[in-house]
Amino acid sequence: MNKFLLLSISSLCFSFSAYAGGFKIGLQGQKQIGMGHTGVGFVQDAATIYFNPAGMSFIGNQVNIGCNALMPNTSFLETNTNLLTKADAQVFTPFSVYASSKLYKKFNIGLGIYTPFGSGMAYPKDWGGEYILHKINLTTIYLQPTLSYKISKKLAVGAGFVYSTGHVTLEKDLPINSMSNSTIASAELKGAANGIGYNAGAYLRLNEQLSFGLTYHSKVLMKVKEGTANFKDIPTALTASFPATNTFTTTLALPSELSFGVAYRLADHVIFALDLNRTFWNSYDSLGFDYGVNTDKVTDAKSPRNYQDVSAIRVGVQYEMSSKFVFRTGFFYDQTPVKDGYVAPELPDNNKIGFTLGASVQVAKNVKLDFSFLYESVPSRKQTNLETGLSGTFQTKAIAPGIGIQYQFNKKNNPKK
Amino acid sequence: MRFTISILILSIFVFSCKPNLKEKYISAGSADFTRFVAIGNSLTAGYADGALCKSGQQNAYPLMLANQFKLAGGGDFKVPYMNDGGGNDGSDNPRRVLGFAIPCGSTSPTLAPVWDAAGVTALNNVSAAGPYNLVGVPGALAIYGTSGAYSGLNPFLQRFCASPNTSSMLSEAMRINPTFFTLWLGSNDVLLYAVAGAVPPVDLYSPRLSSDTLLRMVLTAMVDSLTTHGAKGAIANVPDVTSAPYFTTIPWNGVVLTQGKADTLNAIYSGTGITWTAGANGFMIVDSTVPGVKMRHATAYDYILLSTPSDSLRCGQWGVNPLKPLKDKYVLDVTEVTEVRNATIAYNASIAYIAATKNIALVDINSFLKTVQSGIVYNGIAFNTSYVSGGAFSLDGVHPNPRGYALIANEYIKAINAKYGSSVPEVDVTRYTGIVFP
Numbered sequence: 001m002n003k004f005l006l007l008s009i010s011s012l013c014f015s016f017s018a019y020a021g022g023f024k025i026g027l028q029g030q031k032q033i034g035m036g037h038t039g040v041g042f043v044q045d046a047a048t049i050y051f052n053p054a055g056m057s058f059i060g061n062q063v064n065i066g067c068n069a070l071m072p073n074t075s076f077l078e079t080n081t082n083l084l085t086k087a088d089a090q091v092f093t094p095f096s097v098y099a100s101s102k103l104y105k106k107f108n109i110g111l112g113i114y115t116p117f118g119s120g121m122a123y124p125k126d127w128g129g130e131y132i133l134h135k136i137n138l139t140t141i142y143l144q145p146t147l148s149y150k151i152s153k154k155l156a157v158g159a160g161f162v163y164s165t166g167h168v169t170l171e172k173d174l175p176i177n178s179m180s181n182s183t184i185a186s187a188e189l190k191g192a193a194n195g196i197g198y199n200a201g202a203y204l205r206l207n208e209q210l211s212f213g214l215t216y217h218s219k220v221l222m223k224v225k226e227g228t229a230n231f232k233d234i235p236t237a238l239t240a241s242f243p244a245t246n247t248f249t250t251t252l253a254l255p256s257e258l259s260f261g262v263a264y265r266l267a268d269h270v271i272f273a274l275d276l277n278r279t280f281w282n283s284y285d286s287l288g289f290d291y292g293v294n295t296d297k298v299t300d301a302k303s304p305r306n307y308q309d310v311s312a313i314r315v316g317v318q319y320e321m322s323s324k325f326v327f328r329t330g331f332f333y334d335q336t337p338v339k340d341g342y343v344a345p346e347l348p349d350n351n352k353i354g355f356t357l358g359a360s361v362q363v364a365k366n367v368k369l370d371f372s373f374l375y376e377s378v379p380s381r382k383q384t385n386l387e388t389g390l391s392g393t394f395q396t397k398a399i400a401p402g403i404g405i406q407y408q409f410n411k412k413n414n415p416k417k
Numbered sequence: 418m419r420f421t422i423s424i425l426i427l428s429i430f431v432f433s434c435k436p437n438l439k440e441k442y443i444s445a446g447s448a449d450f451t452r453f454v455a456i457g458n459s460l461t462a463g464y465a466d467g468a469l470c471k472s473g474q475q476n477a478y479p480l481m482l483a484n485q486f487k488l489a490g491g492g493d494f495k496v497p498y499m500n501d502g503g504g505n506d507g508s509d510n511p512r513r514v515l516g517f518a519i520p521c522g523s524t525s526p527t528l529a530p531v532w533d534a535a536g537v538t539a540l541n542n543v544s545a546a547g548p549y550n551l552v553g554v555p556g557a558l559a560i561y562g563t564s565g566a567y568s569g570l571n572p573f574l575q576r577f578c579a580s581p582n583t584s585s586m587l588s589e590a591m592r593i594n595p596t597f598f599t600l601w602l603g604s605n606d607v608l609l610y611a612v613a614g615a616v617p618p619v620d621l622y623s624p625r626l627s628s629d630t631l632l633r634m635v636l637t638a639m640v641d642s643l644t645t646h647g648a649k650g651a652i653a654n655v656p657d658v659t660s661a662p663y664f665t666t667i668p669w670n671g672v673v674l675t676q677g678k679a680d681t682l683n684a685i686y687s688g689t690g691i692t693w694t695a696g697a698n699g700f701m702i703v704d705s706t707v708p709g710v711k712m713r714h715a716t717a718y719d720y721i722l723l724s725t726p727s728d729s730l731r732c733g734q735w736g737v738n739p740l741k742p743l744k745d746k747y748v749l750d751v752t753e754v755t756e757v758r759n760a761t762i763a764y765n766a767s768i769a770y771i772a773a774t775k776n777i778a779l780v781d782i783n784s785f786l787k788t789v790q791s792g793i794v795y796n797g798i799a800f801n802t803s804y805v806s807g808g809a810f811s812l813d814g815v816h817p818n819p820r821g822y823a824l825i826a827n828e829y830i831k832a833i834n835a836k837y838g839s840s841v842p843e844v845d846v847t848r849y850t851g852i853v854f855p
Contacts, residue, residue: 075436080827082440082842128845131797175798175808175820177850179514235854237515237528380438388797395436 023119023138023347024255024279026332026354027094030066030370030404034358035316036330037374038273040261041213042316043203045406046098049112049146052213052261053158054203056100056108056148066370066404067095074121074348078128078392079382085129088122101409103147112144112160116217117254119347130173132388133345134186140166140222140254144199159200164220167192168227168252170346174242178235185234189248189289191227195220197254209265219256219283225249229291229298240295247292253283255307255337269321273330275314281307281337303387306342310335316356328358328372343383348394350381360406370404443488446839448649449596450491454550455479456562456590456639457601457653460825462553462573465811465818466530468512469555469573470504470538476819479551479599481826481844486597489841494550497577502538507555507572511537513812515805515855521732528805528854530812540576548592549577558609559602559764560627562635563587587639598643599829601653601780603764606632607757611658612815614722614746615753626760633767640775651778651833654765658757659720660786662804663814664749667721671730672698672737686739700736702743704750712742718751723804723814778836785828795824795846808851819849 029047032039039051046064048055074087100110117140123129141164148158167190174185201215227249231242261275288302316330334352343349354376361369378396385391455461462469463477474480474496483494503511516531543549554574561567562585568574569582578584579592590598606627618625636652643650658664674682674695682693689710691701699714700721707713715721715736725747729735736743749757765783772779789809792801800821801807804814809821817825823846830843 071434073435075438077438077440078845080843081845082443082840083845084438084440126848128796128847130847172797175847175851177853179853179855237517237854375434380436387794389794390796393438395438397434397436399434 023117025070025094025116025118026334027068027070027374027400027402028096028114028116029064029098030372030402031328031358031360032316033068033356033372033374033400033402034328034330034370035273035318036275036314036332036354036356038261038263038275038314038316038330040201040215040259040275041203041211042261042263042271042273043211043213046100046110046112047096049098049100049110049144049160050096050114050116050199051259052201052203052215053110053146053160053199054148054156054201055213056110056146056158057106057150057156058203058205059100061101061409062099063407064098064404065096066402067093068372068374068400068402069093070398070400072396072398074394074396076127076129076345076348076392076394078390079384080391081128083128085123085127088124090120090122092118092120094118106150108148108150108158110146110148110160112142112146114142114144115140116142118166121346121348123345129345129388129390130184131175132390133170133172135169135171136346137169138166138252139168140164140193142220146199154206155202155204157200157202159198162197162199162218162220163194164197164222164254165192165194166222168224168250174231174234176235176238178233181233181235183233185242186232188230188232189227190230191224191248191250193222193224193252195222195254211263213259213261215259215261217257217259219280220254222252222254223249224251229289231298238297241297243293243295243298246298249290250288252287255279255281255283266317269319271318273316273318275312277312277314278309279312279337280309282309283307284337304342306339307337308339310337324362326360328356330356330358332356340383341386343381343394344385344388345390348378348381348396350378350394353377353379366408366410368406368408370402370406372400372402372404374398374400374402376400441840443842444838444840445489446834446837448489448833448837448839450486450489451596452550452593453479453483453486453491453494453597453599454552454590454593454595455482455599455601456552456586457599458553458557458605459555459816460553460604461599461601462551462555463822464553464555465813465816465822466504466512466514466533467811467813468504468506468510469499470512470533471499471501473504473512474498474551476822476849477551477553478822478826478829479553481823482599482829483550485826485830485841485844489839495546495548496551497543497547497549500538500541501535503533503535504538505540509537511535515812515853517855521728540572542576544577544579547577547579548589550593552586552589554586556605556609557586557602558606558627559632560606560635561586562602562639587642591642594646595643595648595650598648598650599653599780600636600639600643600650601782602636603632603655603768606764607655607760608658608815611749611753611757612663612722612724614724614744615749615757616746626756629760629763629767632764633771636768636771637775640771640777644775644777649777649837651780651829651836652768652772653780653782653829654768655761656783656786657761658749659754660783660790660802661815662802662807662810663723664720665802666723666804666814667725667727667730669715669717669719669721670697670699671721672700674698682737689739700730700743701739701741702736702748702750703745710739712739715743715748716751718754720749720754722747722749778832780829780832782825782828785825789824798847798851800824805852812852818851820846820851823849
């Protein structure tokens with residue numbers, strides 16, 4: 001029964017795309033989401049492979065699988081034309097799978113598969129920004145084999161190697177009208193990307209009341225080596241300028257992040273957690289496309305992004321009502337890396353405020369079901385983009401209910417190495 | 418558990434999941450758009466690609482304005498439409514479209530403006546269905562604005578006015594009993610002279626620069642009539658003609674030579690004081706002020722007009738051969754440019770004066786086109802004033818294409834909103850087509 005549950009949940013979550021502010025996704029573990037996505041200084045399940053690899057030394061042998069149904073709603077009010085555009089409603093399902101096991105003496109080994117970055121926006125075909133962006137889809141999946149070492153009863157360190165794989169799709173219309181074809185010309189860039197990095201952390205469980213964690217996620221350069229650039233509905237007279245099939249290369253810098261976390265037991269059944277994140281987005285200074293074939297109209301382009309380093313604060317509280325039921329709530333404030341003048345349809349970002357709820361239920365001896373609910377608001381931001389001239393107000397709200405399952409291998413009955 | 422569920426339900430109510438952005442309230446401010454009339458020349462009529470045709474009229478900026486005004490209480494807007502087809506330039510030629518032509522000295526076809534295969538559209542008389550809100554008269558000078566005789570001479574006005582030889586542009590506009598008007602005249606008072614190469618007038622019908630005094634008098638009289646019953650309005654000024662690709666497309670230094678060719682030419686020109694060098698040279702142009710040879714090299718201050726036959730430039734030795742310097746009618750030379758500019762400055766001073774004294778909005782198209790000339794970006798579409806590739810002008814190099822007209826409509830809206838405290842939304846330029854490629 002348990003295995004069936006595991007299977008069905010993982011098969012539900014086969015679609016990897018996800019939207020997120022600063023295209024980082026704060027949905028990496030169900031219990032953690034319930035507490036405002038805190039987990040650097042408070043280790044409670046195998047999702048610690050993402051939050052703090054050192055935490056593996058404190059959780060025993062377990063598997064955690066979870067996914068969310070992320071449903072963002074974005075609106076755009078163009079200042080000059082007073083036209084309101086609603087981005088297409090989409091459901092994204094970022095997922096995570098974590099497994100952790102004792103390896104040898106003080107070593108623990110684990111594997112995490114999760115989706116830390118992604119974005120997806122789709123605008124109606126005839127909206128005012130059609131020559132800037134029609135659709136973007138960016139997905140990444142991190143595979144992270146991880147090792148932790150328990151230095152003492154209180155202190156552990158851990159590190160994982162990250163292999164990142166993903167793909168990017170970008171569609172926009174070209175302002176080229178054709179005599180013979182009423183469909184406007186368009187460009188579609190598509191490519192698979194991959195990169196490598198690491199994730200390292202330290203965790204100190206000072207006593208039953210207090211614990212600390214420190215984690216560093218490295219930068220990952222996602223390289224698209226052989227993307228395809230398709231130009232469609234190009235008038236005959238211009239086909240030489242827009243080769244129907246072209247290639248491109250590009251690199252997307254996924255930022256590094258330093259996090260500090262602390263957890264404190266306020267009362268017998270109540271734990272408070274706080275995470276502080278600093279994300280080094282300045283690595284994303286521009287987005288360039290280097291085309292295989294250059295023509296008078298298709299030239300290598302570098303468009304400035306100039307993202308800035310940002311901080312986030314996350315807090316959460318957990319209440320253990322009984323051995324069967326646990327409830328959580330949390331809050332976060334996440335600064336936007338997008339500076340004034342750079343807000344674009346691909347990422348209509350602003351400082352984000354989020355509110356979360358969560359619960360866990362012990363359904364069998366070794367099985368817990370985790371539930372989470374995230375509400376996120378990206379408040380209105382009125383901007384004129386310096387590059388494209390698009391002027392208007394973006395606003396986004398998102399909800400993301402999530403479900404997860406945890407299976408704890410019983411040490412006494414099923415001893416593992 | 419129950420507590421958690423109720424919190425969850427409560428949170429869904431408290432935090433709405435949908436953005437609450439709403440369109441702004443649209444107000445007419447102190448303007449009244451109930452009956453709107455637009456008076457002007459070809460630019461107001463929707464003339465493009467060298468002719469007035471129905472599809473051009475459908476993309477005329479006054480129609481775009483009327484559609485936006487409707488959001489602020491504006492009424493219907495009647496356009497004196499042509500019949501379908503390739504349109505008419507007033508001399509029974511249709512518009513141009515982009516097609517392929519084989520330039521002389523070449524075997525491969527290249528993109529070039531060609532006659533619209535749909536052919537010329539005869540000018541239909543639609544006066545019975547008048548009056549019209551769009552009083553756009555191709556060829557009209559500002560100084561003819563109040564002339565009743567003019568409707569007997571101009572076939573574009575004749576086809577929709579109440580009574581030829583009597584109706585003037587102003588009287589046609591007054592039939593609407595407008596509550597709001599736009600007035601854009603004066604371009605032709607300088608442009609017709611400039612596009613003909615600023616050739617000295619030979620008879621009554623030759624293009625010439627209008628007297629500024631007369632222009633000011635006529636425009637003042639028109640605004641006085643239009644505002645008699647308290648109508649509000651906007652007056653637009655005259656763009657510097659050198660903003661238009663008609664004057665800037667053919668480079669002044671289009672004669673590119675090898676050393677050998679330059680040597681040959683220098684031998685031919687020996688004794689004239691004119692020399693040629695390897696690389697780019699200015700075209701040879703007629704200049705009666707040059708003693709002896711009456712010709713000289715063009716400089717960066719001279720403009721070679723788009724009307725110059727390109728095959729003659731390529732293969733006919735025009736502008737190179739001492740017997741074939743470019744004639745006055747193909748060149749707006751430095752002194753003519755100054756003459757034309759000074760006239761434009763004077764007209765625009767008059768128009769600004771009228772706007773100020775009559776307390777109506779001034780639409781500074783002249784400044785706007787200078788901005789376009791240096792390049793603008795609208796929602797990801799780049800515009801400049803280059804021929805074809807610039808995306809704003811039509812194939813005649815003088816009149817905008819639909820996207821260009823939409824940009825102009827927005828200049829009107831900005832000026833009107835600023836003057837009357839209205840909040841008429843701008844036109845979405847991305848909805849309109851640019852140059853159409855085969």
